[in-house]
Amino acid sequence: MTGTSMRAGDALLVVDVQNDFCPGGALPVDDGHAVVPVLNHWIGTATDANLPVILSRDWHPVDHVSFHTRGGPWPVHCVQDSWGAAFHPELRIPDKAVRVSKGGHFERDAYSAFDGTGLAHWLRRRRVRRLWLGGLAEDVCVYHTALDARRHGLVTHLLLAATRPVFADRQQECHRALREAGVILIAGQ
Ligand SMILES: [Zn+2]
Secondary structure: OOOOOOOOOEEEEEEOOEHHHOOOOOOOOOOHHHHHHHHHHHHHHHHHOOOOEEEEEEOEOOOOOOEHHHOOOEOOOOEOOOOOOOEOOOOOOOOOOEEEEEOOOOOOOOOOOOOOOOHHHHHHHOOOOEEEEEEEOOOOHHHHHHHHHHHOOOEEEEEEEEEEOOOHHHHHHHHHHHHHOOOEEEOOO
């Protein structure tokens, strides 16, 4: 079992903590905003240790294929440059944070922060071997991002206090699948 503290070779990945995924947004996750103070704590830890902090964001063009208006599974959300696509205003984003935008193709959706972004390549170049992640939503974008992190050979820690599901009834199944893939689930802060 690995420890629960960050060290050289680690990076923090904050997945899609955007207005539309928080209460008041277009596709709100129950209690979604509650991840912000927890993630701020981890951002502080990573920044103090001079480790990379990466923020992914859902960043869709108008008329994106995932929207109800196109027959997709989701309401219109995270349209590029809209208020809903902005990071939560209380998220303490370090100056040096790396932004990764996904879902920018009209005809194709991307749940994982690794999907079509080149993030795995960048992490390799930075010699990152272990990833710590949280954000929204636990059973969709965080889930697929964690699985991709494992596929890219990263030791992957999911911070349970820093994530919330959009479908709460899927949470246990998600945890089981993540554990099976070798993702380390970190309880508490
Ligand atoms: Zn989306």
